[in-house]
Amino acid sequence: MDLSYTDEEKAFREEVRTFLNEKLPKELADKVSGSDGDDLTKDDMERWHAILNEQGWLVPNWPKKFGGAEWNAVQKHIFEEEAAAANAPRIVPFGFSMLAPVLHKFGSKEQNDYWLPRMLNGDDWWCQGYSEPGAGSDLASLKTTAVKTEDGKHYIVNGQKTWTTLGQHANMIFCLVRTDKDVKQQEGISFLLIDMDTPGIEVRPIILLDGTPEVNEVWFTDVKVPVENLVGEENKGWTYAKYLLTHERTNIAGVGFSQAGLNVVKRLAKSEMAGGKPLIQNPHFASRLAKVEIDLKAMATTNLRIISKAAGGGTPGIEASMLKVKGTVIRQEINDLARRAVGSYAMPFASEAVEGSNAGLPDPLGAGPVAAKYFNNRKLSIFGGSNEIQKGIIAKVSMSGGA
Amino acid sequence: MNFDLTEERQMLQDTLRRFLRDRYDTATRNKILDSDTGMSSDIWNELAELGVIGALFTEEQGGFGGKGFDIAVVFEELGRAGVVEPFLDTAVLAGGLVADLGNDDQLALIEEIIGGTCHMAFAHGEPTSRYDLNRVQTTAKTDGDDIVLNGHKAVVVNAEAADHIVVSARESGEPGEDAGISLFLVPADTKGVTVQGYALLAGGRAAEVMLDDVRLPSSARLGEAGKAYAAIEARVAAANVAQCAETLGAMDTATQLTKDYLMTRKQFGRPIGTFQALAFRMSDLLIEMEQARSAVINAAGHLEADRKTRETNVSATKNLMGRAGRLVAEDSIQLHGGIAMTQEYELAHIAKRIVMADHRFGDTDHHLERFIELAAA
Numbered sequence: 001m002d003l004s005y006t007d008e009e010k011a012f013r014e015e016v017r018t019f020l021n022e023k024l025p026k027e028l029a030d031k032v033s034g035s036d037g038d039d040l041t042k043d044d045m046e047r048w049h050a051i052l053n054e055q056g057w058l059v060p061n062w063p064k065k066f067g068g069a070e071w072n073a074v075q076k077h078i079f080e081e082e083a084a085a086a087n088a089p090r091i092v093p094f095g096f097s098m099l100a101p102v103l104h105k106f107g108s109k110e111q112n113d114y115w116l117p118r119m120l121n122g123d124d125w126w127c128q129g130y131s132e133p134g135a136g137s138d139l140a141s142l143k144t145t146a147v148k149t150e151d152g153k154h155y156i157v158n159g160q161k162t163w164t165t166l167g168q169h170a171n172m173i174f175c176l177v178r179t180d181k182d183v184k185q186q187e188g189i190s191f192l193l194i195d196m197d198t199p200g201i202e203v204r205p206i207i208l209l210d211g212t213p214e215v216n217e218v219w220f221t222d223v224k225v226p227v228e229n230l231v232g233e234e235n236k237g238w239t240y241a242k243y244l245l246t247h248e249r250t251n252i253a254g255v256g257f258s259q260a261g262l263n264v265v266k267r268l269a270k271s272e273m274a275g276g277k278p279l280i281q282n283p284h285f286a287s288r289l290a291k292v293e294i295d296l297k298a299m300a301t302t303n304l305r306i307i308s309k310a311a312g313g314g315t316p317g318i319e320a321s322m323l324k325v326k327g328t329v330i331r332q333e334i335n336d337l338a339r340r341a342v343g344s345y346a347m348p349f350a351s352e353a354v355e356g357s358n359a360g361l362p363d364p365l366g367a368g369p370v371a372a373k374y375f376n377n378r379k380l381s382i383f384g385g386s387n388e389i390q391k392g393i394i395a396k397v398s399m400s401g402g403a
Numbered sequence: 404m405n406f407d408l409t410e411e412r413q414m415l416q417d418t419l420r421r422f423l424r425d426r427y428d429t430a431t432r433n434k435i436l437d438s439d440t441g442m443s444s445d446i447w448n449e450l451a452e453l454g455v456i457g458a459l460f461t462e463e464q465g466g467f468g469g470k471g472f473d474i475a476v477v478f479e480e481l482g483r484a485g486v487v488e489p490f491l492d493t494a495v496l497a498g499g500l501v502a503d504l505g506n507d508d509q510l511a512l513i514e515e516i517i518g519g520t521c522h523m524a525f526a527h528g529e530p531t532s533r534y535d536l537n538r539v540q541t542t543a544k545t546d547g548d549d550i551v552l553n554g555h556k557a558v559v560v561n562a563e564a565a566d567h568i569v570v571s572a573r574e575s576g577e578p579g580e581d582a583g584i585s586l587f588l589v590p591a592d593t594k595g596v597t598v599q600g601y602a603l604l605a606g607g608r609a610a611e612v613m614l615d616d617v618r619l620p621s622s623a624r625l626g627e628a629g630k631a632y633a634a635i636e637a638r639v640a641a642a643n644v645a646q647c648a649e650t651l652g653a654m655d656t657a658t659q660l661t662k663d664y665l666m667t668r669k670q671f672g673r674p675i676g677t678f679q680a681l682a683f684r685m686s687d688l689l690i691e692m693e694q695a696r697s698a699v700i701n702a703a704g705h706l707e708a709d710r711k712t713r714e715t716n717v718s719a720t721k722n723l724m725g726r727a728g729r730l731v732a733e734d735s736i737q738l739h740g741g742i743a744m745t746q747e748y749e750l751a752h753i754a755k756r757i758v759m760a761d762h763r764f765g766d767t768d769h770h771l772e773r774f775i776e777l778a779a780a
Contacts, residue, residue: 136740138670163741208744209751210604273531274769276538276579284768336729339762343533344558346762347609349602361601362530362557362611371604371762375755378736379744386740388680 003301005074013078020086023051029087033264033368039212040089042169046122048089053120059096066104066116073307076251084256085263092166095119095126099174102191102240106232115193129161129175129194129218130241137389139176140185140238144220146177146192148227155179155192155230157200157223163383167203167216171196176241179234191237193229200224208379210372211349245385252320252384253303253327258296261334265289268341268365279341288340292333299326318397321390328380328387335374346371406700411467412476415458419477422453423484429749432485432606436752440564441608442488450488451519455481459494464502465513471706474641475648475699482652485752487606489524489561495645497523497569499638500586504626509588512567524565526556526612527635534765536635537581541614543572550624552587552595552617560763562610563600565591570614574629581632586625593617605759606752636710640717643764644702647724650760651699653753654728657735658688660750664739684734691727698723715777718770724760725767732757 005013028048031040052058060076062068071079091097096119103112118124135142144159157177167173173194180188196203200223205213232240269280269289279285306319339346348361349372381387408416426446435443450456458473460466468474474495481490498516501509501523515521532538541554552572562568568589576583589596595617600610626634665676665685675681702720705712732754736743743750761767 131741134669136670141670207746209746209755211746272533274533275535279533282768282772284771288768332733339758340766340768343766344528344762345530347558347603347605347759349604362599371759374758375604378733379741381737382740382744386737388678388737391680 005078009074009078012075013082016079016082017086019055019057020082020088023055024048024086024088025051028089032087032089042125045089045092045169046125049091049122052091053122058091058120059100061097062100063104066100066112067120073310074304077255077304077307080251081256081259084260087260092125094128094165094170094174095124095172098128098244099126102174102231102244105243106191106236106240110228111193111231124172125166125170126172126174127164127167127170127196127216127218129164129173131163132160133162137386139241140189142176142178142189144175144177145181146179146190146225148179149224153227155225155227157192157194157220157225159220161218161220162206162215164203164216164218165214167196167218168205168213173218174231176237179237183235186238188235189237189241190234191231191240192225193231194220194223194225198223198225208376210369210376212372212376214376246320253299253323254331254380255296255300255303255327258327258331258334259300261331261338262289262293262296265334265337265341268338268370271365272341272343274343285337285340288337292330292337295326295333296330299323299330302326318394321385321393324384324390325381325387325394331380332374332377335370335377338370339374341365342370408472408476412472415454415473416476416480418453419450419455419480420483422449423480423486427484427486429747429752432487432752433747435487436602436606441602441606442564446486447488448519450486450490451517455490456494456498456519457517459490460498460502460513460517464510466517471641471644471703474645474706475703478645478648479652479655479699482649482756483656485606485653485656485749485756489522489564489607491642491645491649492525492561493521493523493565495642496525496638497565497567499641500525500569500625500634501588503634503638504586504631505588506622508622509625521566522561522564524559524561524568525638526559526562526568526570528557528559530555530557532557532578534769535579536639537584537632538578539571539573539584540578541570541572543574543585543587545574545621546618548621550587550619550621552589552614552619554614556612556614558609559598559612560603560607560609562591562598562612563608567591568596568612569625570612571631571635572614576629583629584632584635585628586631586635587619587623588625589617589619589623593619603759605755633710636714639764640713641706643717643721644699644706646760646764647699647702647720650724650728650757651695653756653760654692654695654731656753657731657750657757658685658692660753661685661688661735661738664742668739681738684738688731688734691730695724695727695731698727711777711780715774718765718774718777721765721770722767722774725770728757728760729767 028044049058056069060069060071064070132142146155146157148155173196175192175194176189177192178188179190200221202219204217206215207213270278272279274282342365345362455477457466458468458477461469502513512521529540544551568591570587570589571584573583574585595615597613598610600608602608665681666674668675698720701716705716735750736754742748
């Protein structure tokens, strides 16, 4: 046992830190830290992608032969930790870390040659067409159909996808569609790449409870998709979907986000006054803060243990599910502390303008929209396989002797 | 012991519940939330006609209620329907302080409040006071026959709509002392009053109220100079009863919606409520609902008691509601899944109301501390 990073890892951390210091635009970091309460625009996200691409760090998970950096798990962890601490925007994951690994493993050479460069240079913005109104936790019950035309050149797609994150920015969507209704659910699903500009596609925003249009419904009515856009084999989509979901779970613990969040809470609690003293000296608040920090310290080590195992070639199994559950519980608790910390100033609706003043919303502690974040992040324990689904997996695997 | 409502209160509850069920659905509320004023004057007037405001004042004040249980009955229904109109601010807080302390001229306003034609706000909290009621820094200085106010009041709910603002200010002593705090009835258009308004996350509007050399005649004072603290504490106790009852109503809606959803939403070929992991969590919510209902009864039933009994019960209730409310709001969302995260689904607003209630009149921890102090005293 040795809890220290190697010299190479330390040097890598320095390199990441220097890069972020020099290249991360301040206005982007300010938006991420919420100090001006604004959300990142599509241009902001694309700008950050381009900066990372220039450095060769946009797709650290890709193999070198596809133009990736091929970082190991510890390097990825170090980058994520530093990026969160510096308030760097998240890399939008749908193309780079969800679709791309599927193309690498199951796509044709033509598909890889065509789609990967477009992804890297920002020509395409991908979104994910998985969930449907009737298929959430039970994803395999999806009903969107794709029927091949008589000449065999196209699929005709009909149905509805939902919870499509940032679909409003996307020009491409990768979808799970049903190509065979007469077999076991999982065996009749295919994986299609669909151009969002095709006639018959309609995107409708879903406004979330914090007022943000982050997710969408996508409707397909007789949408014509060339058969070349099928990934892998017909009716094998479930295998690819499961492969993709293991990639959706990278950085699942969100240690970096939690550490950054905890620092914000500490800063708030030092400046907010309660009973004439800084809130951080209040025993009740301090106790809540300490408990979550203690949990986070342990989880960070769990995360590193699993990452080291993965770096050594082992494949994480139910540990990923465990990290998802613990990681989201901790992040949500930190969001709860942030809203508690600011007292009555959690009440203003952060996206509203202030009447009769040129100043922004009252935000004496520079906390940003902490209550909106608290509500928005209730999604963490719901999406990507709800925490209940994860617990089901943990129980099923561990009690059947499979782990 | 008798836990039944009186006939009058039962009637009020039935009438209100029916009216709001017919008139106040999610789409209606979302329209109100999007409006510039953040409230509907039609709803305000119709509820005033139904006697909602009158029920919040005693007979001698011109109303027909005003006791803890009257307040609880009204606000539980307002909370159940997620009503965003600020009855609490106009009637229970500001109107209540005028009714408790006002002279004959000032008391004339109560009739207008009950009739629905006068809006009020209570400007008390300040940027650094957090939840302490005695941490008033705003100053009131006597200048000849006048009084001059200076200070900054934070998150004053309903300040933009208010015709009159009840402002607390210190005439002597230091922030953190009970003695020396006075109240003033300030017409909203008085020179030197600046109202910077904004929408609230859980509906309604509030404002920062800036007081720059606001000059008032000394007749604007409510009650005696420097002795308003006890009245403020008592009115905030009533506001806590109102708010806890409102939260209870909202929690009831949240648990009903969740129960219905668990029995209708199917995944893996069966209603998700048939999965034991979810069924047990639903049971936990129902158990906490009974705790919450009893806690609100405790607070409402002791609102007319001596100070220590009243405040002990208020703090106990607010602490319990903070804990149970958070559980109900978070688990209702979780048990629903994504649908509960969307603006157009009723639970989204209801959950926000429940959680944001913890940010007014003292949060869970504030009232835990206060309960400990009161119990030790």
